[in-house]
Amino acid sequence: MSQTNPFETLRSQLQSAADHIDVEPDVLDRLGHPERVLEANLTVERDDGTLARFPAYRVQFNGDRGPYKGGIRYHPDVTRDEVIALSGWMTYKCALVDIPFGGGKGGIVIDPKEYSDDELERVTRAFATELRPLIGEDRDVPAPDVNTGPREMNWLKDTYETLEGTTAPGVVTGKSIESGGSAGRVEATGRSTVLAAREAFAHRGRTLDGATVAVQGYGNAGWIAARLLDERGATVVAVSDSEGAVVDREGLDTVTVKGHKDETGSVVGLPGATARTNEELLTMDVDLLIPAGLENAIDADLATDVRADVVAEAANGPTTPAADEILVDNDVFVVPDILANAGGVVVSYFEWVQNRQRHSWSETRVNDELEGRIVDAFDRLTATMAEYDLSNPRTAAYVTALTRVADAAEQGGTWP
């Protein structure tokens, strides 16, 4: 698998859209780079009394449409360019689904499996202390991403509020319900992936009922997508994580797989299933493929062997630009990440609104409003494909998103 730099991927995606709209090269250059990058070294005491150092980043990519918004990732392979790319994707994702946020992202270079819960709490609180001058309900609003969830968001909020001497629940989203989180936020990313896949199938005159599905990555996004597809009558035939894949052509019980992963740490070894590699999963003969792991899962070499009709990108940046072209040439409909996984940030927006209003919505209201946003964004995507005669859905998504960000920047007087 080739390791394309995600920041180059982002710039290539923006260029593909700019080729079809009236954006000057200097404006494109500006909108393809972050406004600022915080680089910190978190120093934390380990349980044995020694010190450990963790490089950490928070990137504020663009704030022309509202406060910077985006998750925080804990992973040993986090790099500065990766976090920049992720923050850029957040900028264009928020614009595409038309919520009043800019884009940001954070990351800590850490393998959380190697640390105790107490150590992870100290790391998170150390990061919150570094972030304090930069974040805030109207400035920059973090959220969960890979290897983080409600627990880490609660710690971030608590540290921020303690240091500021106030209550400010909207300073982070993805919190637990008890700490001001929203109903439906944990499921939102997987839910939007399924809604987007449903729309893509409908666009091709098909339904999800009876469709076969492979899901790469069985974390928050992947497992929820798999479970909802299972509930909607699709057959999930393969799932994976970083350790490998398991396959059952008769269909996996998604809840049983989750239980096995919670118990053993991996989907691998699931009783009754056949072991496969991640590459084999990605090239299986299925109707729907959901990459829900990390970037660069589908490169050009692998793309030629992808046999799914629809790819719905739960992960950010799973398809390299070269692979994207091959998939389009092979008539695979790829629902781009900035639409398919936008449910996470859309429900984060709902959480932020509820926090600002000191009010809470029912889960039904959250899910209904999420569905409306995703369906609208999908309709806009297909309308843009038709209007500009585009065969690549991702280019259409960026045509809309880039136009909105460029308009906001220009009208806000970002440059003379």
Ligand SMILES: NC(=O)C1=CN([C@@H]2O[C@H](COP(=O)(O)OP(=O)(O)OC[C@H]3O[C@@H](n4cnc5c(N)ncnc54)[C@H](O)[C@@H]3O)[C@@H](O)[C@H]2O)C=CC1
């Ligand atoms: N959590 C959220 O709200 C959102 C997450 N995303 C994206 O979804 C993707 C997954 O994030 P989460 O589910 O939140 O993370 P997670 O930490 O809950 O799960 C990640 C899963 O991916 C697996 N994985 C990692 N490397 C892999 C590889 N090389 N091959 C196969 N599986 C691999 C892990 O084993 C784990 O099962 C990321 O790209 C993230 O940026 C996007 C929007 C929102």
Ligand SMILES: O=C(O)CCC(=O)C(=O)O
């Ligand atoms: O919920 C959010 O604010 C951001 C989630 C996220 O990091 C993403 O969409 O990639």
